[in-house]
Amino acid sequence: xxxxxxxxxxxxxxxxxxxxxxxxxxxxxxxxxxxxxxxxxxxxxxxxxxxxxxxxxxxxxxxxxxxxxxxxxxxxxxxxxxxxxxxxxxxxxxxxxxxxxxxxxxxxxxxxxxxxxxxxxxxxxxxxxxxxxxxxxxxxxxxxxxxxxxxxxxxxxxxxxxxxxxxxxxxxxxxxxxxxxxxxxxxxxxxxxxxxxxxxxxxxxxxxxxxxxxxxxxxxxxxxxxxxxxxxxxxxxxxxxxxxx
Numbered sequence: 720x721x722x723x724x725x726x727x728x729x730x731x732x733x734x735x736x737x738x739x740x741x742x743x744x745x746x747x748x749x750x751x752x753x754x755x756x757x758x759x760x761x762x763x764x765x766x767x768x769x770x771x772x773x774x775x776x777x778x779x780x781x782x783x784x785x786x787x788x789x790x791x792x793x794x795x796x797x798x799x800x801x802x803x804x805x806x807x808x809x810x811x812x813x814x815x816x817x818x819x820x821x822x823x824x825x826x827x828x829x830x831x832x833x834x835x836x837x838x839x840x841x842x843x844x845x846x847x848x849x850x851x852x853x854x855x856x857x858x859x860x861x862x863x864x865x866x867x868x869x870x871x872x873x874x875x876x877x878x879x880x881x882x883x884x885x886x887x888x889x890x891x892x893x894x895x896x897x898x899x900x901x902x903x904x905x906x907x908x909x910x911x912x913x914x915x916x917x918x919x920x921x922x923x924x925x926x927x928x929x930x931x932x933x934x935x936x937x938x939x940x941x942x943x944x945x946x947x948x949x950x951x952x953x954x955x956x957x958x959x960x961x962x963x964x
Contacts, residue, residue, distance in 0.1 A: 765812070
C-alpha cells in the first residue's frame with residue numbers, strides 16, 4: 720500500500736465519559752475524561768467532529784486549557800502532557816506523526832513518581848489485559864489505569880502551577896528512561912513507514928526542477944476500511960483505527 724500523506728496515522732476517538740473527581744461540565748454535572756500522558760517522539764493533532772470538551776496541557780506554556788467543539792483543530796508536539804476532558808459526546812479524528820511509533824509505545828502515562836521510576840511497576844500499571852479476558856475486564860483495567868495517571872497528573876499540575884514548566888523535568892527524564900530500550904526498533908519503523916515519504920518529496924522536487932515530472936506517472940490511489948471488531952480501549956477513549964501502513 721502507498722503510504723498515507725506525511726507518514727501519519729489516523730484514528731477516530733470517543734473520549735471516555737467516566738466521571739473525574741476534580742472537574743465539572745458547564746451544566747454542573749461531572750465531566751468525563753481520559754488518561755493524561757505525553758508522547759516522546761510524535762506530534763498529535765485533533766479535529767473535533769462531535770460533542771464538546773477541553774484538552775488540558777502541561778508544557779513550555781505552563782498549564783493551559785483549550786476548548787474543543789466541532790470545527791476546532793488543536794495540535795501539540797512531543798513532551799506536552801495532555802488530558803482530554805469530555806463535557807458530552809466528545810469525538811475526535813486524531814492524526815499522529817511517525818505512524819507506527821505511537822502504537823509501539825511512544826506514549827508515557829503520568830503515573831506517580833514512584834511508578835515512573837520503576838520500569839516493571841510502570842509496565843504492570845500501563846498494560847491492559849488481552850481481549851480474551853472480555854470487554855468488561857479490559858474496561859475496568861483501563862479505568863484503574865486512568866485513575867492512577869490522574870493521581871500523578873494532579874501532582875504535576877500543582878508543581879507546574881507553583882514552579883513553572885521546569886517542574887516537568889523529572890517527568891521528561893523518567894519518560895526518556897522508560898522508552899530508551901525501544902528506540903532502536905523505532906528507528907526501523909520510522910525508516911520503513913515515514914522516511915520514504917520524505918524521500919519521495921525530495922525526488923519529486925528533483926524531477927520538477929529539471930521540468931521532467933517523471934514521478935507523476937507513478938501516481939496511485941489507495942483505500943482501506945476501519946479495523947474490524949470492537950473499538951480499542953485507548954488511553955483517552957474508545958478508538959476506531961485504520962491500518963495505513
